[in-house]
Amino acid sequence: MLKNLLLLFTVTLLINSCSLNQPTQPEVAIDTFVPPAPPPTGKGIQLILGPFDIEKYNEREVYMFKNLVNTDSLFLDSISIVMKGFSHHFILYKYTGSDVSENVLRDLYTNGILNIPEAQRTLNRKFVFGAQTPSAYFKLPNNVTLPLKPNFGMDLNSHFVNATGGKMSGQVWVNLYTRPKIGSSKVAIPIFHNNTSFVLPAQKITTISGTYLFPEKINLFNLTSHAHKRNTNFKIYLKGGSRDGELVYESKDWHNPPLVSFDPPLVVEAGQGYRYEAIYNNETSGTKSFGLTSEDEMCIVIGYYFQ
Numbered sequence: 001m002l003k004n005l006l007l008l009f010t011v012t013l014l015i016n017s018c019s020l021n022q023p024t025q026p027e028v029a030i031d032t033f034v035p036p037a038p039p040p041t042g043k044g045i046q047l048i049l050g051p052f053d054i055e056k057y058n059e060r061e062v063y064m065f066k067n068l069v070n071t072d073s074l075f076l077d078s079i080s081i082v083m084k085g086f087s088h089h090f091i092l093y094k095y096t097g098s099d100v101s102e103n104v105l106r107d108l109y110t111n112g113i114l115n116i117p118e119a120q121r122t123l124n125r126k127f128v129f130g131a132q133t134p135s136a137y138f139k140l141p142n143n144v145t146l147p148l149k150p151n152f153g154m155d156l157n158s159h160f161v162n163a164t165g166g167k168m169s170g171q172v173w174v175n176l177y178t179r180p181k182i183g184s185s186k187v188a189i190p191i192f193h194n195n196t197s198f199v200l201p202a203q204k205i206t207t208i209s210g211t212y213l214f215p216e217k218i219n220l221f222n223l224t225s226h227a228h229k230r231n232t233n234f235k236i237y238l239k240g241g242s243r244d245g246e247l248v249y250e251s252k253d254w255h256n257p258p259l260v261s262f263d264p265p266l267v268v269e270a271g272q273g274y275r276y277e278a279i280y281n282n283e284t285s286g287t288k289s290f291g292l293t294s295e296d297e298m299c300i301v302i303g304y305y306f307q
Contacts (some may be wrong), residue, residue: 036082036173044178045074047156049090050171052105054162059088059294060170061108061159063118065100068152076146077179078139081131084171088159088294089132089226092174095155097124108292125155127192130302132226133256141221141263144306145185148176161294186219186306195299200230200280200288208280208299211239213273218305219265223249225257225278226300230288233279236301240272248274265305276301 038046047066054060068074081090100106100121108118128146129138140146160170198208225234234257236249248266251257268274278299282288288297 033084035084035171036080036175039175039177045070045176047154047174047176048171049156049158049174050105051084051169052160052171054085054160054168054170056162056165056167059159059161061157061292063100063106063108063121063158064104064156065095065102066154066156067102068148068154070148070150070152072150073181074148074152074176074178075181075185076140076148076176078137078177079129080138080175080177081129081136082173083131083134083158083160085160085162085168087132087134087170087172088161089130089157090159090172090174091130091157092128093125093155093157094128095121095124095153096126097121100155121155127190127302128154129190130226136259138222138259139261140188140304141265143182143184143186144188144221145179145182146188159292159294188304188306189218191223191301191303191305193301196290198289198297198299200282200297202282202285202287205232205279205281207277209275209277210299211273211275212301213239213271214268216270216307218268218307220268220303220305221262221265222260222305223262223301223303224259225249225251225276226298226302227251227254227257227278227280228294228297229254230280230282230297231278231299232281233277235277237275237277238266238268238272239275241269268305274301 045068049064052062083090106118108115158170158172162168193212195210200206223236227234231254234251235247238244238246238248249260280297290296290298
């Protein structure tokens with residue numbers, strides 16, 4: 001089954017691996033950009049991806065592996081991400097493979113052609129945190145942490161869009177802030193539910209929906225979404241229990257989705273979960289579906305919970 005999933009994923013990527021013509025992206029002022037300072041000594045680690053060039057009217061998606069070289073386990077308190085330029089997204093992954101070199105840029109596309117080995121590395125990646133705004137800050141609840149084991153390996157993934165008539169430089173700074181180990185701390189578990197099977201007919205408004213039920217009781221403390229420019233609305237409702245149908249998340253701006261925190265966390269019993277509804281306006285003359293470029297679409301629910 002794993003081989004079939006990999007084949008399906010690879011074929012889907014190939015179908016959508018077309019080169020782009022003048023992509024569009026909200027602009028971010030970069031002439032006054034100041035890189036963020038690293039965390040204080042002993043209180044965290046700074047990771048830097050880039051710089052790398054993006055040609056005019058083009059986009060570029062890259063990866064870079066970083067080994068934290070931590071001899072002891074680290075316990076994350078918060079994460080800060082700052083991107084310079086016309087950022088589309090940034091994702092921080094745990095990487096379990098052994099086939100990449102540290103501090104080497106790896107492109108997802110080369111001359112408009114999908115790099116198949118790079119796409120296949122998805123099987124060795126586990127989502128940690130992501131952002132699609134120029135800056136993002138994520139603070140874990142006081143009794144919850146994200147533990148990083150010794151010699152923790154991370155794959156940094158950046159997607160930049162250059163909608164200008166000149167070459168630009170992309171770069172990302174990631175600050176991982178740590179805290180001392182607390183014996184009673186709960187472990188944060190990421191949610192990354194990615195719908196890759198939807199179709200958006202030409203010249204139509206389409207609603208994509210789906211339901212996810214948790215097999216065990218969870219405490220949901222964070223939700224956000226990820227989609228591309230044809231998404232006009234993204235809602236998440238609770239499914240099951242006394243709060244069935246309650247709206248707990250809504251995004252009306254695909255490029256600036258809110259990062260919603262719940263304090264106290266939402267208690268979701270075993271067999272309960274959430275239902276999402278995402279609305280897309282495909283104004284083009286062609287069908288749109290899941291894909292990795294800014295001209296394709298995505299439909300992803302992202303969040304965190306603890307048990």
